[in-house]
Amino acid sequence: MSMHGGGGGGGMGMRSMRRDRTILEHQIKKGTLPRILTFAKKYRPMLIVFLSAVILDAIVSSVSPLLLRAIIDLVVKHHVRSSLVMSHRENLIIGLALLTAGLAVFDAILSLFERRISAVIGEGLIYDLRAKVFGHIQEMPIAFFSRTQTGALISRLNNDVVGAQQAFTDLFSNVVGNLILVTIVIATMFILSWQITLVSLILLPVFLIPARRVGRKLGTLFQRGMELNAEMNMVMTERFNVSGAMLVKLFGRPQDELDYFEGRAGQVRDIGIHQATYQRFFFIALTLTASLATAFAYGFGGVEALHGTLAVGTVVALTAYVARLYGPLTQLSNLNIDYMSAMVSFERLFEVLDLEPMIKESPNAVVIPDGPAELIFDHVNFSYPGAEEVSLASLEAVARLDDTPRTDVLHDVSFRVAPGTMTALVGHSGAGKTTISMLVSRLYDADRGSITINGVDVREATTASLNAMVGVVTQDPHLFHDSLRANLVFAKPDATDDQIDAALRAAQIYDLVQSLPLGLATVVGERGYRLSGGEKQRVALARLLLKAPHLVVLDEATAHLDAESEAAVQRALDETMSTRTSLVIAHRLSTIRNADQILVVENGTIAQRGSHAELFNDGGLYRDLYETQFAGQEE
Template structure:
């Protein structure tokens, strides 16, 4: 370690340490409500702390009496009586310390629960743009490292602060009572040690903030490399030596900060130890002189030395409390930073629910979808994220307003009909589908469902109304059953099986040893792409929403699987308002209308035959992207009637 130049001089200098950042004003006031929720436990902690402090300070005074009133005059009964009383006090102190520890733990864990649940719920309300920018590891660090750090510092402060101040007052009172000249002499050197203590505490505050940030960066790297997608990318394209070097650099920074914090904390201990030794020697010198001259009893000198040792413990704690306070405030500051990030997608006051969606048997009238002169630009980074949650600092090009992705988009998706979106990559098709379930809000214009502006609707009713299957279906690391029930927790097992049959995935599931209780693995990677996609479709069928948005859910399937899924989807889309991004020939043939998107605008609209006859952009796209599928016999339009299993799943 001594040969490593990155450590700096005895580990005190850390390269790349974050710049000093003041604690946000009002942080202390915001902590108080969290503490108030546990006021009963806090009251017991404080009462136990008072008992502990009083007993701790009183014991040396009883030792004085044992020596001066019992041992010196030779009174055995006084010695045994006072010794037994001191033993009883010690037992009572054990009870007080136990109560203090127990209820302090209740307060601490309660605080962790309160903060974690609040931050988790708040993060869940953030828009999709927040998650596209934020490093998962950095975000998780706020719920783990920072919340725990805040709890540890706060619970330590709650018990330690009262104990320290009370012990200090009682010890000083007892010392002045026994011998004020020696007490004054013992206190002379104390102010000399407070200035270096303040300097060290300020340095430790910066190190604490830097340590939290570097821990988050290291956690983010591990999170990205240890999931299946990241591990596969590293194995296919990564350079192991460079990966190891990058990890070592981040881990080295964490190490350097930890060493520096340990050294600075040790310096505080060294200063206090030096102060204790010097003043103890001073007390023995003056006290011994007074005893020899007959001005002080031997028992009083013993009690003074014992009290002196108690005096410097709270003085040491006062210095450490400075550090603990800064650490707690930094931790709370980082947690509140997340809580202060306002979601840009939220319910308006008085938002109303859409009429209940069609029942799960598929009956009912689906609402239409309308885009009215919609323009959209993705929100700027500072609107949806925090720089401390992104490992790469924002570039100037990422700040301020982004370019328009959609411009003057107007169309009407008829109720119960299929509208296909076609266009080159990056044209804005996916962005249009994201506006329907209100993953984003339009910059201008209006998106309506059933004639209602989606911004005037409750988010819950909107979620119940719109069902989405993305091209890259996501599954949680859980059982197949749990992943399916995520869409509709009250579904019965027969309904789950019917949805799986309709999605043509039940034969696969039924052959698995654990059936529906099979764990799919991280992001569903234990299943093939086609199996994941069919599970996602089964999940959609189970939810049975009146509006369906598909980002070409069959894109990852082979032609045989796709043919089966197209039949299931044809039933799934029947009677439902459907908005589908088309990558397959079969989709555009089945569409009631086709919207051709290019450069964020609708360039053409109509049926397949109308657009082919027009000879415009669609005709060109058809020749380059779709006609070759026909030439290779991939997924021709489904002419046959739907299978009975599809009918059963949807009633």
Template sequence: MTSPHFGGPGPGRGPRGAKVDPADRAQLADQPVSLRRIGALFRPYRGQITVVVALIVASSLISLANPFLVREVIDRAIPDKDVPLLVWTVLGMLAVTVSVSVIGVLQTWISTTVGQRIMHGLRTDVFSHLQRQSLGFFTRTRGGEIQSRLTNDIGGMQTVVTSTATSIASNLTTVVGTAVAMAVLSWRLSLLSLIVLPPAIWLTRKVARMRRAITAQRQRTLADMQTQIEESLSISGIQLGKTLGAGPAMSQRFSDSSLVLTDLEVRSELSGRWRMATMNIVFAAIPALLYLAAGLPATSGGMTIGTLVAFTGLQGALFRPLMQLLDVGVSVTSSLALFSRIFEYLDLKVEIDDPEHPVPMPRATVAGTVRFDDVAFRYENADRDALTGVDVAVPAGSSLALVGETGSGKTTLASLVARLHDPTSGRVSIDGVDLRDITLAELSELVGVVSQETYLLHATIRENLRHARPEATDAQIEDAARAAQVHELIASLPDGYDTMVGARGHRFSGGEKQRIAIARTLLRDPRILILDEATSALDNETERAVQDALDTVSRGRTTITIAHRLSTIEGADQIVVLDHGRVAERGTHDELVALGGRYAALLARSGRGAGELVLAR
């Protein structure tokens, strides 16, 4: 991702006096947006949008009637004591207010509904598209950026529909209608307004820019403080701070940030007060000048008091929409940048996708033979292959153990079976069918993975297990837990299977989390099991119990195991020793010991008596 902008133009972006964000310009330069593509999002709602525009125009035009009604009251109804005219004009004022209010509610309802439906479509499309991305995308992209696009950027869609687009239509109608009405009331005062308005607008925008600069700095400082809170007061942060004795340093750092924020808050409040004072001066000065012009014989032109009051009302209503129209370029640029960031994710190429013509692989008919044919793989931007020329056959129902030092390619090779990556060259097949010819949904039913990095959802134990198989019954869930030697632990908890696991499962020990993860995978009843250090977090006694359970459920399944414990490895039907991505040795435990090569050296180096292959990690 090349976009330097973190987040998007949320609600309220593009205030008066704002400048175009350089990040928005950079985003549009890097990822141009087609207006036709944006229009396609709104096309299904053409009717509703037409109604919204019509309501905006009607509301703006109806509200212009008030100054003329006021003029009638002041110039005719009250001086002439014309009671019927007074009643009708007052009723007209009330009717204008009621009409504008009802129209505003109706317009907000329609525009918000349209905006929310577009947001829903984009949000689900982006989420679903990101679900199809490979692991490589998530390793090179910050998680916060992904969350920001799904929440801030797509959330800003509501602003585009209900604020940016509608405000342009409303402000344009108001400015044009007000200008015409002012000219009708008094062309002399209209000319005076042309002289007075530009410097007033310039002064207001200047103050607004000063306040925006302070506000932006305040927001950055506040964001830094929030980051410190998240990092320092999370479970992991507290643990790190206590073990490193970094608590006082963290407190001092937070205090420094808080002190800076205090100063910025004061400056922000003062700048806000200056902005308000400037607006008050402008709003007071313009009517004062109009009153002066109306009172001078040279410029009054026989103007009535009603006309002056009506004109002053129109003049006051002109200032804000005119300034907002002057900032329309900022709003449009921000909105286009928002669309650009959303479309950038939607246009991401899916590196690992379903085949155009998939080969059906019903689980009931799959034996589970796995084969690696001259497989090579290189990670993106890596300077060498992680795997080279791997030829390994794993017969259906047999077990394969992968052994090698750190970085030898064990996890990479196993991940190809789950199609977390595709080989750079060669092929990986199940029962002779290339994995790239099998749908991802069917492949996930055939291959189950338990990795060394256990991840549990912030939900109940039952919901975590059922995440692997939504239709599973409670009895099936308990059977899987028993097989993973974790049922008794769960049953002993006050809430049993309805116990919340906590954020990332921190409520449980590493071994307990690992057994829950094993139960979750077993619940899918896969034909092929990949165990990547699946028992690494267990003590010796628990590891033996879980291994016995895994041995039981592995019967009739193809099992690929990455482990460092001798007890896990020596019983495998086949052991493959990897060295820098190549197959160095293969055979059974006894055959490799008799060979006296790398495997035997690993045994000797780790100490067979300890029962662990330490360097096989």
């Protein structure tokens, strides 16, 4: 039974369920079961083989007490009647013993085969679910990722998937295997002696009622354990990445962090102790009841055997049956908990699969005409989507989703970037510059108005053509933990060495790469070789150049680079943008000087527009911004 497994695995708990409720009170959504069956459909032939093996196993293992009975009766009756020749009996006993041994060997092989098939089905199901959820999560909009906790998402893919699979396969073998076994055993026992069967079953209710209660408690503890494990995992994923670790160090708070972590880990420890105690209690009660029932059977059976109303072999067979009856019976009694665990785990996966990707390719999408890009914003209004539109409370680790109403971040933004020209966005912090840049590559969709590239509304464009058309470099570009080459060809998997070299040269990073002992094989990113801010920006530019987009969207690094890398980045940018259309969030004087058009963003609208000279002479907002942000960079 899956929920009786150790407390080792983590998992996001059911935050939507109140903590003190037991798992059995959970309301299952309609349609969950048919949906699970569609996942299992593919494994139908294998499930049939598996179930046949389980049934065969149940039959085989209920035969051996009968063989024992025959052997014992042959031995005992030897003194009573001697109708059979001695050597003949010997042969029979040896034959029966060999048959018992043969069955044992067969049973061993059968159970290995069973395990193998159930693993093939189980692991296959895990694989299917993981691939499906991963693929679906990739389609989610950036808004989803900016809300959900990474640890919670990873838990879904790791623990919930495994939990769902375990509960499912356990349920399958439990129902069929145990049902068959219990039926055969009880029927055989009745045939052998209905009196002793009744006596042995008397204890059953005495045991089953508390067993069910403990089973329910265990199910609830298991769910809570998953929840606590997930919380502990989230603390780790947040603190163990470079930024989190640096924050803790810089603020000198390792002791507080340890205390916090110890709080979480302590709860995991406590629930583990609880689980272990209940599990053992369950097990002890089970073995104890089985032993008591066996003693009962021996007592009654022994007396009957003494009176000659029952053969000794029959008594032995009956007691052997009693011993193997209680395990399957208890498992069957907790069937509803297995069932609920499977349902809950699947539901938690389905709720992720049911999140509709807000931004997806239109069914009749068109290809953006290739060639120099013209970008037009036409009366664009935008507000960031609310939590309930993009996310799940259980993935944000909150009890209830944030329901602050949407407020407009951009109002009535209109501008045109002519092919081959550069437009610079300037404005105070929080004015909406990054937001404007994100709408171009469709990281978000506008609420009203339109954004068109070469005459095609980005919402009507094919994802492939939009991605090919627009290249984005963010302020702090991300590199995967992989070789420089792998990071570069991410933009163009079929790039040749010459193309890579050309891109590196144009991005003014060729010499640096050459000077690295491993060159392009150097591992960068998360835990790899540390590139400086300026170097990283240039690698990102090289990646962009390989992709060769017609429209470049760039968020300039705010950090002031030293004169040399500043000059290198400048040359790289000139190279990148000379032949392209570009929209640049400007932080540097040289950029606004070179811009064909400057847009001054204030409170989500374009407050002023024009060239540097025009705006400067007009005075007002731009003049203030220039004085505070750019004038200081004047030589």
